Each structure stands twice: as structure tokens, then as C-alpha cells.
Amino acid sequence: MKLLHLLLAIGITAIWGINFSVIKLGLHAIDPFILAGLRFTLCAIPALFFIKKPDVPWRYLIGYGLVFGIGLWGLVNLGIKTGLSAGIASLVLQFSAFFTLLLGSYVFKEQLSRYQIAGFVLACSGLMSIVFITDGSVTFAGLLLVLAGA
Numbered sequence: 001m002k003l004l005h006l007l008l009a010i011g012i013t014a015i016w017g018i019n020f021s022v023i024k025l026g027l028h029a030i031d032p033f034i035l036a037g038l039r040f041t042l043c044a045i046p047a048l049f050f051i052k053k054p055d056v057p058w059r060y061l062i063g064y065g066l067v068f069g070i071g072l073w074g075l076v077n078l079g080i081k082t083g084l085s086a087g088i089a090s091l092v093l094q095f096s097a098f099f100t101l102l103l104g105s106y107v108f109k110e111q112l113s114r115y116q117i118a119g120f121v122l123a124c125s126g127l128m129s130i131v132f133i134t135d136g137s138v139t140f141a142g143l144l145l146v147l148a149g150a
Contacts, residue, residue, distance in 0.1 A: 020086035023077055032077030033070055040069030075149035084142025091130055092143060096150035098124060 026035050044065065054061070080089050101120060105112050112120075130138065 017087075017090065020080070020090045024080055024086040027077060027081045032081050033074040036070045036073040036077050039073065040065060044069075072149045075145050079142040079145035079149065082142040082145060083139035084146060085137035088130060088133070088137050089142070089146050091127065092146045093150050095127060095147060098127075099150060 023035070030038070076089055076093060079092075080086055084092070098120060101112070101116065104110060131143065
């Protein structure tokens with residue numbers, strides 16, 4: 001792996017981690033869904049000038065933006081607002097990978113390989129350990145909201 005690629009991977013990981021702390025700070029003053037809407041609107045406006053529009057109708061782009069940008073992240077923000085710590089929220093959101101794997105195998109009738117199942121079980125056991133943290137950083141309502149977002 002080239003040094004540049006390694007530094008980019010570390011940079012993206014750092015931005016991802018900091019992102020949740022900034023969300024928690026923003027939730028002290030702004031409604032969770034408004035914060036999500038502002039965040040994605042401010043990201044989308046510059047993208048309009050630099051990224052070519054995909055060949056799909058505007059209603060699909062707008063619908064996806066509302067569901068992903070405000071729906072998913074609104075639920076994550078609401079979960080953090082109800083007491084789930086920002087760090088735990090970032091980890092719980094990773095359950096989306098499991099939901100994608102299960103939904104993909106169900107919808108497309110794909111057979112999961114033994115390596116996928118082994119990885120699923122190993123990663124899921126690690127993430128499930130989060131549920132049993134008792135230091136006050138995990139609230140049941142917050143956990144359910146972030147899982148719904150995932």
C-alpha cells in the first residue's frame with residue numbers, strides 16, 4: 001500500500017470519528033432532523049457545481065437525499081440526543097452492513113458463503129458486546145433509534 005493511500009485511509013477514519021462528536025455538539029442547539037437536513041444541504045450545494053447529475057429523474061435524487069440524509073441521519077442524531085454516546089452511535093451504525101448482507105441475500109436469493117457467515121458471526125458478536133455496556137453510554141431508546149437508522 002502506498003503511503004498516500006494509507007494517509008488517506010487514516011484521514012477518512014479520523015473525519016468519520018470526529019463527525020459524531022461534532023454532531024453531539026450541534027445537538028445542544030439544533031433539532032436532530034434540522035441538523036441532519038442542514039448538514040446534507042450544505043454538502044449537496046457545492047456538489048451541484050462539481051459532480052455531473054446521474055441519468056435519473058430528480059424525484060429519485062431528492063427522495064434518496066431525504067431518506068438517507070434526513071431519515072437515516074435524523075434517526076442517528078435523535079439517538080444521540082436521547083443519550084447514546086457519539087462513539088457508541090458510530091459503532092452501532094455499522095449494523096447496516098449486516099442488514100445489507102441479509103437483505104441482499106433475501107432479495108436476490110444469493111447463498112451466503114461460509115466465509116461471509118463466519119465474518120458475520122465474528123463481527124456481530126463484537127458489535128453485540130456494545131449492547132451490554134453498562135457505563136451509561138448506551139440507552140435503550142438511543143440504541144433502537146440508531147439501529148432503525150442503520
